[in-house]
Amino acid sequence: MRxxxxxxxxxxxxxxxxxxxxxxxxxxxxxxxEIFGLxxxxxxxxxxxxxxxxxTLEADEGDIRILGKNPKEEHEYVRQKMNxxxxxxxxxxQLTLYENLIVYAKIYNVKRPKERVMHLLELFQLMDxxxxxxxxxxxGERTRLNLCKALINRPKxxxxxxxxxxxxxxxASLTRKVIKTYCKQENAxxxxxxxxMYEVEELCDKIGFLKxxxxxxxxxxxxxKKLIKKQVIKLSFAQPYKEIRQLVKDKKLNVIHIEDxxxxxxxxxxxxxxHQLIHDLYKNNIKIADIHIEKPTLNDIFIxxxxxxx
Amino acid sequence: xxxxFYRVNALLLKYWxxxxxxxxxxxxxxxxxxxxxxxxxxxxxxxxDISESNVKSWLLGAVxxxxxxxxxxxxxxxxILEDHWSRSLYNVFSTPLQNSEIIVSVLIFSFLRGLATLxxxxxxxxxxxSYNFFTIDIFYLxxxxxxxxxxxxxxxxxxxxxxxxxxxxIQVLAWSVSVLIQPFSCVFYPLSSLPKWAQYIAFYxxxxxxxxxxxxxxxxxxxxxxxxxxxxxxxxxLLIITTWLFVKSIGKAKQKGLFTRYD
Numbered sequence: 170m171r172x173x174x175x176x177x178x179x180x181x182x183x184x185x186x187x188x189x190x191x192x193x194x195x196x197x198x199x200x201x202x203e204i205f206g207l208x209x210x211x212x213x214x215x216x217x218x219x220x221x222x223x224x225t226l227e228a229d230e231g232d233i234r235i236l237g238k239n240p241k242e243e244h245e246y247v248r249q250k251m252n253x254x255x256x257x258x259x260x261x262x263q264l265t266l267y268e269n270l271i272v273y274a275k276i277y278n279v280k281r282p283k284e285r286v287m288h289l290l291e292l293f294q295l296m297d298x299x300x301x302x303x304x305x306x307x308x309g310e311r312t313r314l315n316l317c318k319a320l321i322n323r324p325k326x327x328x329x330x331x332x333x334x335x336x337x338x339x340x341a342s343l344t345r346k347v348i349k350t351y352c353k354q355e356n357a358x359x360x361x362x363x364x365x366m367y368e369v370e371e372l373c374d375k376i377g378f379l380k381x382x383x384x385x386x387x388x389x390x391x392x393x394k395k396l397i398k399k400q401v402i403k404l405s406f407a408q409p410y411k412e413i414r415q416l417v418k419d420k421k422l423n424v425i426h427i428e429d430x431x432x433x434x435x436x437x438x439x440x441x442x443x444h445q446l447i448h449d450l451y452k453n454n455i456k457i458a459d460i461h462i463e464k465p466t467l468n469d470i471f472i473x474x475x476x477x478x479x
Numbered sequence: 480x481x482x483x484f485y486r487v488n489a490l491l492l493k494y495w496x497x498x499x500x501x502x503x504x505x506x507x508x509x510x511x512x513x514x515x516x517x518x519x520x521x522x523x524x525x526x527x528d529i530s531e532s533n534v535k536s537w538l539l540g541a542v543x544x545x546x547x548x549x550x551x552x553x554x555x556x557x558x559i560l561e562d563h564w565s566r567s568l569y570n571v572f573s574t575p576l577q578n579s580e581i582i583v584s585v586l587i588f589s590f591l592r593g594l595a596t597l598x599x600x601x602x603x604x605x606x607x608x609s610y611n612f613f614t615i616d617i618f619y620l621x622x623x624x625x626x627x628x629x630x631x632x633x634x635x636x637x638x639x640x641x642x643x644x645x646x647x648x649i650q651v652l653a654w655s656v657s658v659l660i661q662p663f664s665c666v667f668y669p670l671s672s673l674p675k676w677a678q679y680i681a682f683y684x685x686x687x688x689x690x691x692x693x694x695x696x697x698x699x700x701x702x703x704x705x706x707x708x709x710x711x712x713x714x715x716x717l718l719i720i721t722t723w724l725f726v727k728s729i730g731k732a733k734q735k736g737l738f739t740r741y742d
Contacts, residue, residue, distance in 0.1 A: 276489040
């Protein structure tokens with residue numbers, strides 16, 4: 170069974186008398202146990218989709234199935250199996266971390282709520298500040314508190330809207346580990362948005378690119394990266410060589426940067442340039458100090474899609 | 480779509496945590512009622528010297544009962560606003576909570592806060608002015624309390640519905656709506672003292688009949704039970720309408736994206 174199935178989803182907002190399309194006829198699905206990343210520029214429609222699925226925003230059109238059920242008809246069942254964490258929304262400021270989590274544990278009727286709350290506080294390293302007012306914690310701690318809330322009911326589906334923002338590298342790495350482990354253990358599905366590409370690449374099994382409300386590409390990170398056919402090779406030499414420029418001219422390389430002691434050039438993926446070039450350099454007695462091959466990243470894909478270059 | 484008491488209990492627990500942790504919420508439960516009692520108590524002392532009527536009984540009784548209504552209406556709206564202020568409505572409406580559970584929890588909590596003010600104001604008037612609130616027949620006191628809390632909830636739900644429709648810019652109503660009703664509720668003066676046009680409005684406000692009846696009791700006159708019955712039916716009808724409006728406003732807020740705004 171699919172965890173999330175979205176078909177023909179549409180949502181517009183009125184702004185100064187005009188209807189602005191925030192989500193425009195979007196179709197996608199998330200399998201059980203899958204982590205699905207939604208990427209796109211600011212205002213592309215990622216949060217709007219998450220908000221609709223979270224039940225806090227009403228869609229204009231479209232059909233949503235959560236674990237095979239219609240969330241409007243099976244509100245209680247669906248919401249009980251889901252949870253959400255967003256960087257933009259918090260928990261009551263005048264409650265302590267522990268109090269906030271115990272309230273949500275009770276809303277979800279969690280068995281042994283105190284144990285569950287303590288376990289999550291421990292997991293996200295918040296135990297020392299559990300009795301601190303939420304209004305007095307840092308943004309990183311707030312992010313972790315939201316994640317604790319998102320896991321409180323052992324959900325089958327988690328919606329994470331930029332939910333890892335503001336975490337230091339160490340805690341961010343821990344958080345990614347926790348999310349991955351949880352997904353594996355509980356066979357849970359996650360719909361994930363983030364502006365940290367490395368995070369999306371590390372976590373997501375599948376990625377969907379949104380542009381002005383339209384979902385324009387869905388694939389794995391590996392396949393998406395293949396959309397850019399070129400890679401950049403950077404060679405540094407042990408000392409400056411005047412003959413480099415002539416050699417490059419003869420080879421008809423697509424040079425993007427050249428100095429007497431370094432050269433950066435583009436080659437198509439899969440082309441066998443490097444072996445021949447190194448051979449020629451060796452023949453000319455040019456000593457290579459360093460070779461660096463820059464493959465396309467998800468970040469490059471993001472920029473290319475944003476600029477309509479793909 | 481089942482109503483679950485454990486979810487109501489969870490919300491009550493949240494409201495309790497807010498009350499105990501936030502000085503403002505303790506303050507507005509004690510400070511204003513005490514100030515009201517002090518001011519009106521001194522007025523009573525002054526008026527008693529120049530008047531022969533039983534001013535103390537109906538004036539201090541009226542203050543105690545008005546404070547009870549005022550707390551029931553204001554606190555309902557304020558506890559809804561608390562989630563607005565902390566931008567946590569998003570998290571509230573993504574849970575299995577039903578609209579009915581949210582309504583029942585705020586009704587119960589605002590009633591409990593109203594009761595808490597009674598616990599403060601009743602002994603205070605006894606200590607400061609030797610006024611025994613319970614000289615009014617307990618049967619009628621219960622009827623008056625029911626009518627007042629029903630109408631307090633009506634006012635609170637109207638404000639809450641407006642807050643869900645128009646956002647925080649409307650929040651000032653939480654503190655002012657009961658004051659708007661007060662001139663027509665005949666809290667401190669009889670219905671007959673109002674100008675004719677105002678009497679028409681006042682007659683249809685349920686609280687008018689509570690204060691009119693209380694004055695009648697204090698003066699040893701019979702209570703107009705027909706008016707009390709009309710007030711009761713009006714309150715129930717208004718409560719049903721405002722509950723419907725509140726539920727509608729939640730739907731409207733979800734359509735317009737009010738729960739997902741960052742401001």
